[in-house]
């Protein structure tokens with residue numbers, strides 16, 4: 001696994017091309033949690049306006065915990081999947097009553113909260129607390145599969161393998177871990193999409209299994225045997 005080269009190329013690309021999104025300008029755990037609940041099943045472009053309006057209406061976890069369910073539902077209206085709003089509201093109340101109003105930083109503890117699965121626990125841990133922990137959503141899984149496990153099957157074992165690879169890739173330093181997790185998601189959203197893998201313009205193509213095959217077909221990198229011969233000289 002070309003982890004170091006992959007990381008370096010990805011981070012350099014993200015510094016230049018990562019989108020300036022409101023939840024990327026904060027490390028406030030409540031704000032990060034709101035963004036992560038809204039982004040489940042919903043595109044970034046739809047979430048931005050809702051995120052800003054929701055936080056104007058419920059600027060802190062205490063405000064949200066004290067709100068009536070109808071008010072939370074009203075603020076979520078139009079975004080869909082209302083179960084997320086109910087879970088977020090329940091989370092605010094549990095955090096207020098059981099965690100002194102402080103969102104926990106440990107992914108294992110986060111997973112005990114309403115509406116939080118492995119991905120969201122990892123996302124809050126890394127995006128709010130800059131922890132070196134993986135956060136594998138569908139975009140990240142797609143990138144890791146294509147880059148490191150192009151023939152991996154489906155199921156629980158395959159999923160565990162993807163998470164292990166993600167954990168091995170995340171840098172140890174907090175701010176770099178934050179940037180890496182944002183970057184790999186961004187790559188899956190903008191370049192390595194479900195519809196097409198745009199390998200010709202991908203920053204990690206030279207350390208990606210799928211990308212190397214695509215580039216070889218286009219004559220962009222020498223075939224493996226020639227590269228091996230050159231290395232032996």
Ligand code: SF4
Pocket residue numbers: 143146147191192193197198199200202203204205206208209210211212
């Ligand atoms: S090189 Fe292609 S397959 Fe690999 S991560 Fe980039 S777009 Fe995806």
